[in-house]
Amino acid sequence: MVDSLNKNDSVIPALEPTAGLVRKNFLLIFLPILLSMVIVVLSVFTVHVITAREEISRRESDKLYQAQNGFTESLNFAITDLNFLIHSEDMSKFALDPSLENRQRLEHLFSSFAKAKMVFDQVRFIDLNGDERVRVNLVDRVPVASQGQELQNKKHRYYFNDALSLTPGQIFMSRLDLNIEHKKVDVPYKPTIRLVAPVDVGGKRYGIVTVSYLAENFLDRVRRVFASDESTGFLVNAQGAWLIGPRRDLEWSFMFDRSDHFQDLYPRTWTEGVRNILGNTQQATGQFIGSEGVFTLAKVSPPSRVVTTENSDAYWILASRVPLSAWYKDQFFEHIPEASILVLLVFVLGFGSWRLALSRAARQHVDGAYQQRLLDALNESERRNSAVVEASDDVVMTCTATGFIRHANHAAARVFNVPQIDLVGREVSEFMMEPDTISRRQSDGTRKLFERERFETYAVRGTGEGFPAEITLTPIQTEGNTRFSLFIRDITLRRSYEERLKRLANYDPLTGLANRVLILEHLTTALKNSDGPEGPHAVIMGDLDDFRIVNDTLGHVIGDEALKEAAGRIHQQAPPGSLAGRFGGDEFILIVPCFSDRGAAGKVCEAILNAFDRPLVVEGHRLYVGISLGVAFAEGPTDTAASLMQMADTAMYAAKDGGRNTFRTFTKDMHDASARRLAIQTRLAGAHSRGDISLMYQPLIDAKTKRIIGAEALMRWTDAELGSIGPDEFIPVAESTGLIIELGGWALDEACRHAREWRDVIPNFHMAVNLSPVQLIGSDVASSVKSALLKYGLEPKALEIEITEGLLIKDPLEAEVTLNELAEIGVSISIDDFGTGYSSLSYLHRFPFTTLKIDRMFVMDLPHNEGSRSLVTAVLALAQRSNLKVIAEGVEDQEQAQWLTEQGCDILQGYLFSKPLLLDAFSALLDNRDTTDDGKTASSKGQPALKLV
Incomplete structure (x- = not known):
């Protein structure tokens, strides 16, 4: 073939490439370069x-x-000055004795x-x-004291009434506005800004001091x-009124009943910047970029010592504005030299x-001539290699563009069972089950082969038997005509292998149900077609209740047989069009079309639950196994x-939490609860x-x-992201993750340390500490208690351990051992929330x-x-007979306290x-003690009385 090309090199026509070819190549080269430069x-x-x-x-x-x-520094200085005045000696003397001498001193x-x-x-x-009583005005930078008729009554001024209600140490601050005299x-x-503070001497209030800053x-x-x-x-106030504005005529306009505000000139910045960015009290700065300019914003709040009312400014807004239009224009002119160089570079690259x-283009033109000679050489090569084609085990045919067979090898006769x-002369479409898979009929009735490289279809033997075939179709240009080479391979054996692999890949080998892969594929397809006649689909997840016990007691062979029986019952309840699968272990799943009736999923769940009312019979064993179902x-x-x-x-785990052998439908609350628990677990x-x-x-x-004779130590958690989380939320998470052992040990140590300090104030003070069932069963809590008592030199009777009855129900034997060890140490032991669960009288004796x-x-x-009276009376009587102390928690009014005291x-x-x-705060409460009749503090008798404020 190469020799043939070499002999004909001299006859390749030396034609110039066409203008269209040149333009096409120019665009293919230049456009990517231009696009890259633009990017x-x-x-x-x-x-x-x-x-x-x-x-x-x-x-x-x-x-x-x-x-x-x-701004803030000036206000703080002014507040410091005001504090100096109200606490000065001259101010105290005048308040106590408003004599002329003291007035002059003030x-x-x-x-x-x-x-x-x-x-x-x-x-x-x-x-x-x-x-x-005393007023000093600053007139032309000279202080002048007012006398007699110049002094006025300010009883009806807002700052007078607002300041009188302040507690000692608080300061009232008015709005930032213009000074008004005689209503002008x-x-x-x-x-x-008016700063006002009350004057208290010896715990008695005598008036107020006000300064106009x-x-x-x-x-x-x-x-x-x-x-x-x-x-x-x-600078604007919280309402947007101008204090420092873009023009002087806008400033203080609100003092003259004009509505000139920041939001009038810059409405989007006010709404999307000030309100959205600074509206959150936790954020004091921010920036907003919009068509009105670049605004940098800051919130200035009154100092922490200041009390604000409706007559005060809640805060002020500092803002700076930079217009963008002039800046963009400068950028454009700044880059003119670079742009000129870029344009010149574009011309050079073009x-x-x-x-x-x-x-x-010239090279492509020459290559086209060589291609023609190459095709001729290929035709010659095809004739030389016909022997190889005849020896092939696959069908090899040569057909016209209209699908008529011009040549077929020996393998074609064998595969199609038709003499070679x-x-x-026959159409190749005659040997296809679906003729349109390989050729299409034209308007004149003839068929034309599709120009597809490779595809699979079903072919037909001369006996009428069909078989799967892989077809490779290659077009060949010969002397201006198009012909096709067809390679046809019988893939019956390969299909058999593929079906077996597909079965293994998509179905559970134990139960024969769909496996996880097929379930996901089927559900994904169902979701894409959810607008069809089947409507939305329901996903039902099921888990056999306590199935682990079957494997642990009877072995996995019996367990596998039980799983087969359970899978059969679930599959029998699957409605037409559903897919039943095994998700793994003893978890099963059903994908059920609802046909616009969501109640259909509930009916399926009821049917499955009814099917498990009967025991599973496996090799003579009758296994009563329930199932919990979740629907989404x-x-x-x-x-x-x-x-x-x-x-x-x-939803399935919600069903298990709800008693098992039932079903629950997923709700947003379940998702929120699950997400909340995950967040708590992560942060905890x-x-x-x-x-x-x-x-x-x-x-x-x-x-x-x-x-006060003691205290109960209560664990609290405040997180920077989640806020305050109650113990009813984070304690169960701590118990499930094992963190409760670390937290509980820390709480025990802290409580004992402070109990030791407070027993110096109250000799018989005792501390109650709650211990989790996980601590009592999962750790050596008796050793921890001994160590804490020894570490702080605390007597055992000063510590009381509180437990809930859940421990007694879960593991009574372990609980009995641990509680006896604690009793031997000498600490008190109380049962918390008595009467709310399954409390038994046997607990009190055991x-x-x-x-x-x-x-x-x-x-x-x-x-x-x-009912409450009867129950509480019974508990009190029982405790008295058993020589037990009784604590009543949740006492919120005097009537409850009196009744409980009367009942013992x-x-x-x-x-x-x-x-x-x-x-x-608790230490301060212990120091806040009443005096007794003899003038001595109650602590001298051993214990302080509680003083309620």
């Missing part, structure tokens, strides 16, 4: 824009920080103060009747910070691409097969190391003396309890609910006396 230019420009915006953000944030610090103090500071327009002392705004304007100084300071051509600075296109000579429906296009199965699995892992876990202490009150705790659910209805209850606990307190 690079846009990327560089975008990076430049982003960098410039970041520079704006940094610069303006620095300005706001300076202005915000200046006027002198106010005058000296105003002259030294030069920022207070007015300093006044107003008595409880609202009368100004002072001219020139005096931006003013001139805010112009720090307003000018804010203006100076923004004094540049690059940005404009604003010229080079054109020259390269000419060269490539009879194959020639696709609620929208975002649902996936994986998410639906997860929802069904969640590091909560102790982060210091988020704390102990609170609720007093235990002697019912007769109403004195276990070494010293105390019973009556649950709050029975206390809350006392003494009016007859020993200890009271509840919000009537105190809520759970942090360490410092």
Whole structure:
């Protein structure tokens, strides 16, 4: 073939390539280059824009920080000055003795103060009747004391009434506005903030001191910070009224009944920036970029010592604005030199691409001539290799474009069971079960072969027998005509192997049900076709209840046979069109079409539950096995097969939690609960190391003396992301993950440490600590208790261990051993929430309890609910006969406390006396003691009485 080409090289026509071919090659070369350049230019420009915006953000944030610090610093100085005045010796003397001498001393103090500071327009002392007793005005920078008729009554001024209600140490601050005298705004304007604080001497209130702080100084300071051509600075109050505005005529307009506000000029920034960014009280800064410009925002709140009312500004907004239009224009002109160079580069690359296109077109033209000679050589090669074709085990045919057979090898006669000579001249479509898979009929009735490379179909032998075949069809251009080579292979054996592999890949070998792979594929397809006549599909997940016991007691051989029997029952209840599968282990799944009737899934669940009412009979064993089912429906296009199965699995576990051998339908609450539990479990892992876990202490009150005799230590958790999480949420998670052993050990150690300190205040003080069943059974809790008592030198009787009866039900033998060990140490043991579960009298005789705790659910209805009275009376009588102390928790009113005391209850606990307190608050409560009749503190008799505030 090569020799043939070499002989004909000299006859290849030397024709010039066509203009169309040149243009095509030019576009193929130049367009990608041009597109790449455009992308690079846009990327560089975008990076430049982003960098410039970041520079704006940094610069303006620095300005706001300076202005915000200046604002806050000025207010703090003013508050410090006011505190100096109300606590001064001259102020106290005048409050106690308003004599002329003391008045003059106070006027002198106010005058000296105003002259030294030069920022207070007015300093006044107003008595409880609202009368100004001393007033000093700053007139032309000189302090002047007002006398006689110049003094006014301010009883009806808002700041007077607001300040009188303050507690000692609190300060009231008015709005930032203009000073008003005689119902008119002072001219020139005096931006003013009134700071007011009560005057208390010896625990008695004598009046208030008010200072009018001139805010112009720090307003000018804010203006100076923004004094540049690059940005404009604003200051507005919480309502958007201008304090520092874009124009002086807008400032303080709200004082003259005009509605000029920030949101009037910049509505989008107000709505999407100020409200959305700074509306959250946890966020004090932010930035908003929009068509109105780049706004950098900061919230300035009053100092923490200040009390605000409806007559105060809740906060102020500092804002800077940088317009974008001028900046974009500058960027454009800045890059003109680079743009000129880029245009020149485009022309150079275009010229080079054109020259390269000419060269490539010429080469393609020559290659086309060689291709023609190559086809001729291939025809010759085909004739030479016909012997090889005849020897092939696969069918090899040559056909015309219309599908007529021109040549067929010996294998064709053998495979189709037709003599070789009879194959020639017949249409190849005659030997296909579906003729259109290989050729299509044209308008004149003839068939034309499809130009497909490789496909599979079913062929037909001359006897009428069909078989699967793989067909490879290759077009060949010969002397201007198109012919086709067909390679046909009998793939019957391969299909058999594939079916077996498919069966193994998609079906569970034990039960014959669909496996996980097929389930996922089927459910994915069902979700795509959910708008069809079958409607939405339901996913039913089932798990055999306590099936592990079957494997553990009878072995896995019996267990496998039981699984087969269970799978058969589930499959029998599957309605037409459903798919039943085994998900793994003893979990099964059903995909059920609902046909627009969601109740169909419930009926299937009921049928499955009824099917398991009968025992599984396996090799003479009658196994009573229940099943818990969870149902989930696709609620929208975002649902996936994986998410639906997860929802069904969640609902199934809800069924197990609901008593087993039942079914539950997935709800959003289940998902939220599952997500909440996962979040709690994730955050709880590091909560102790982060210091988020704390102990609170609720007093235990002697019912007769109403004195504190102890406390219950209660674990609390406040997380930075989740907020405050109650013990009813995080304790079960801690128990399931084993974290409760670490947390419980820490709580025991902390409680013992503080109990040792508080016994110095109350000699008979005792601490109650709750222990989890996991601690009592899963750890050496007796050793931990001994170590804690020894570490802090605490007597055993000072510690009381509280347990719930759930431990006694779960593992009574282990509980008995552990509780006896604790009793031998000498600590008290109480049973918590007595009467709410399966409390048995046998507990009181079998276990070494010293105390019973009556649950709050029975206390809350006392003494009016007859049932609660009867139960509590019975518990008290039982405790007295068994020589046990009784604690009533949840006491919230005096009537409950009195009734329980009369009935002989020993200890009271509840919000009537105190809520759970942090360490410092509880220590302060212990120090807050009443005195006895002989003038001595109650602590001198051994125990302090509780003082309620």
